[in-house]
Amino acid sequence: MKWLFYSLMTVCLVIIVGGSIYIYNVINADPSQVTQNQEETKGKELKSKQDIKSEEAQTEKIGGIKTDLELSQEPTEDEVLEIMHEMTHQKVKADEKWGAVQMTPEHIQTLLDLVAKNHFENKDELTSILNKWKKGRFSTVDQDHNELWSLQGGNVGKAYGILSESEEQVFVKNNFESE
Numbered sequence: 360m361k362w363l364f365y366s367l368m369t370v371c372l373v374i375i376v377g378g379s380i381y382i383y384n385v386i387n388a389d390p391s392q393v394t395q396n397q398e399e400t401k402g403k404e405l406k407s408k409q410d411i412k413s414e415e416a417q418t419e420k421i422g423g424i425k426t427d428l429e430l431s432q433e434p435t436e437d438e439v440l441e442i443m444h445e446m447t448h449q450k451v452k453a454d455e456k457w458g459a460v461q462m463t464p465e466h467i468q469t470l471l472d473l474v475a476k477n478h479f480e481n482k483d484e485l486t487s488i489l490n491k492w493k494k495g496r497f498s499t500v501d502q503d504h505n506e507l508w509s510l511q512g513g514n515v516g517k518a519y520g521i522l523s524e525s526e527e528q529v530f531v532k533n534n535f536e537s538e
Contacts, residue, residue, distance in 0.1 A: 417522060418529040421448070423458030426535070428466055436479040439470060440511050443488065447504035447518070449530050450497055455516035461535045467492050481510055497521070 428442055446462040460466065471489045474482055488503045501518040508517060522530060 417452050417456075418526050418533060420533045421456050421459060424534050425458070425460045428460060428469060430469075430473070434473055434477075436477070436481065436485075437511075439474060439479065439485060440481075440507055442466075443470065443485065444504065444507040444511060446492075447500055447507065449527055449534070450500045450522055451504045451518040452501070452520035452522060453504070453516045453518045457516070459534050461531065462492065464493070484510075 423445070425445070430438060430442075441458075442460050445458040445460040446466065448456045448459040449462055467489055471486070471493060474485045474489065479485060484506065488506070491497075491499070491503070498521075501521050504518040
């Protein structure tokens with residue numbers, strides 16, 4: 360019977376000590392840490408909502424859509440830069456996008472031929488980018504966008520990522536397909 364008494368006393372003592380430690384930690388918790396944890400939780404919830412909103416913004420209908428390349432009789436390097444830049448809009452994430460030309464194999468080939476027969480200042484860079492695109496390699500299309508954007512003197516709308524395939528499909532549907 361004595362062993363039962365000591366066992367119960369040990370259990371009670373463990374409960375009292377454990378409860379006391381818990382209460383002490385709650386009372387003496389750093390309020391900034393509690394606030395920080397709450398803010399982190401709210402931040403994650405807000406980020407999820409912002410991610411959804413951002414995805415919608417990346418695929419929505421934008422202005423300045425061109426269904427053709429719309430090249431002049433004697434296209435300039437600036438025209439080619441503009442078209443290539445606008446072609447990247449169907450594939451990249453950027454805070455600002457204005458204008459889009461659908462990136463098709465035909466458009467890529469037309470621009471490759473055009474760049475090849477001209478003496479543009481940035482001919483090598485343009486050819487390199489177009490050859491990647493012709494081979495279907497778009498893993499650096501955001502960097503391509505920013506290079507083109509930089510050559511144009513861009514200061515708003517730097518790309519910061521690449522759209523997923525499904526996001527790109529929505530962008531194409533929203534911007535290039537007839538309703």
